[in-house]
Amino acid sequence: MxxxxxxxxxxxxxxxxxxxxxxxxxxxxxxxxxxxxxxxxxxxxxxxxxxxxxxxxxxxxxxxxxxxxxxxxxxxxxxxxxxxxxxxxxxxxxxxxxxxxxxxxxxxxxxxxxxxxxxxxxxxxxxxxxxxxxxxxxxxxxxxxxxxxxxxxxxxxxxxxxxxxxxxxxxxxxxxxxxxxxxxxLTESLKNANLDSLRRLGVAAEWRDKETANHIMRVSHFSQLIAEEMRLGSDHVELIFNASPMHDVGKVGIPDAILNKPGRLEDSERVVMEKHCEIGADILKDSDEPVMQVSRTIAVAHHEKWDGTGYPNKLTGDQIPLEAQIVALADVYDALSSKRCYKDPFPEEKVISILKNDTGSHFSPIVSAAFFRVYEATKKVRETFDDTEATFDKFVSL
Ligand SMILES: [Fe+2]
Ligand SMILES: [Fe+2]
Known part of the structure; x- marks a missing residue:
């Protein structure tokens, strides 16, 4: 040779x-x-x-x-x-x-x-x-x-x-x-099968709450846009995108009488409802999979508020995991801007003014600033995943 x-x-x-x-x-x-x-x-x-x-x-x-x-x-x-x-x-x-x-x-x-x-x-x-x-x-x-x-x-x-x-x-x-x-x-197909199951688990929980499958798709994409804008790195962004569908998985453990009650909840009922964060954390615990670990982090902390008035642990500021700070804003934005069984979508100005007002009290100022920088792109997500049609095919194609 x-x-x-x-x-x-x-x-x-x-x-x-x-x-x-x-x-x-x-x-x-x-x-x-x-x-x-x-x-x-x-x-x-x-x-x-x-x-x-x-x-x-x-x-x-x-x-x-x-x-x-x-x-x-x-x-x-x-x-x-x-x-x-x-x-x-x-x-x-x-x-x-x-x-x-x-x-x-x-x-x-x-x-x-x-x-x-x-x-x-x-x-x-x-x-x-x-x-x-x-x-x-x-x-x-x-x-x-x-x-x-x-x-x-x-x-x-x-x-x-x-x-x-x-x-x-x-x-x-x-x-x-x-x-x-x-x-x-083969690796890609196993990963897709795994992620598909996770999304469907998220949808199952939202379904009981009369939410649409598209709600979690929108929340995933909003969270991805915010995370990208915050320059979190592509692996971290992907984890947040894939983990966010499970934010409300704990709702599977909430009785129908409370989950579907029209009108305001009594204080005692609200205590039960708020348990969905810890139930979610329990469902998702003890996994070695990074996506499951981030799902758990988001499930337990997505109702924490920046000023410490959220639940379940009254965390403040950066005590709240960043992934949960992001999904918290994405989730509330979607609730405000979509039709729910108890309300029509709020007008755009009202959505913006609520989110701006709640920045620094409910939402992280840094996450909120990133959200408003990508606000136009979030409208495209809303168009793609509007509630007229729920489909998984569009999940990753945006
Ligand atoms: Fe929740
Ligand atoms: Fe949600």
Missing amino acids: TQIQAQQMEELLNVGIALSSTHELSALLEMILSESRRFTYADAGTLYLNKNGNLVAEVAQNNTLRRRLGSQRSTAIFRRFTVPIGFDSIAGAAAETRDVVHIDDVQNQPHNSPFQYNPAFDRAHNYSTHSNLAVPMLNRQGNVVGVLQLINAIHDGQIVPFSDSCIHVAKALASQAAVAVENAL
């Missing part, structure tokens, strides 16, 4: 380690494509995943366009598209045959070639596609997970065909990538 081969082997091993330790799907796909381009000197490429027998282009990179247009504009050009598995496209053929498809120059092909080059993209973006390499990503069972397509190998500034050693490396990368992608898809 030459020194260069040994060095390349070591680099490939390092990429394999990096791939297997990246569990977030979109980051993983970006990494697979950029590393494959780096090893094969490809100017551009697209990574497809097999979804129900079609190839969906998930990631595209193009160095020439990125240099010409800047990374933002070149990324914006990319639109997800789908190609069928079959001989209508180079990527489709690689999936169909489970084998590498390698074309030296797509613009200079024999007339009887099964792959006819579609110049639409090149014309639209003043690009020139020549050499092409499509490698199927096969899992351990030999099923097609996706296709890695690489475009325009560059050597000494010229576009050249992909060399045999590049094809070899691309095949090695594609098989490592297939395993990593399958693991990431």
Whole structure:
């Protein structure tokens, strides 16, 4: 083995380690494509995943366009598209045959070639596609997970065909990538199933209280907007987004006679009603899952008030966990601005004036300031999740 081969082997091993330790799907796909381009000197490429027998282009990179247009504009050009598995496209053929498809120059092909080059993209973006390499990503069972397509190998500034050693490396990368992608898809699906159950638990509790499923969706999205505006970091924002649906899960333990009583509650009934915070904390205790731990924090503290007059523990100021400070405002904002069985939505000016008045007494001034900075975006959330239709499909698509 030459020194260069040994060095390349070591680099490939390092990429394999990096791939297997990246569990977030979109980051993983970006990494697979950029590393494959780096090893094969490809100017551009697209990574497809097999979804129900079609190839969906998930990631595209193009160095020439990125240099010409800047990374933002070149990324914006990319639109997800789908190609069928079959001989209508180079990527489709690689999936169909489970084998590498390698074309030296797509613009200079024999007339009887099964792959006819579609110049639409090149014309639209003043690009020139020549050499092409499509490698199927096969899992351990030999099923097609996706296709890695690489475009325009560059050597000494010229576009050249992909060399045999590049094809070899691309095949090695594609098989490592297939395993990593399958693991990431599995992790994502387990996470989604878990979060879906949590949301439905939250909805079950709100349902008893005649709230809609959309109430918790709106509260989740308002909380996310506030948390993002407060620059909490994407992991923390995601935790708050996923944990907030359970803020009232303790209502499952409140008797119907109190939960659904029209009109004002007696003092003794109010004491029972306020127990929903501690019941929620009990339901959610003793979990090692961060999302469950934050859910518990929010469930127990979302009725605390900044000035210490809330319940159940009369915490003041920053004694109240930040996540609960955020959900407290999001929850009250939604109650004020939505229709409830006992009231119509308040007019916008009234909602704003109540929230402003209660800043510093009920709400954290910092959370409130962040909320008003994202106020316009909260209106879009209200439109998307209005109470005419309750659906989980829209939960993450905003
Ligand atoms: Fe509550
Ligand atoms: Fe609520």
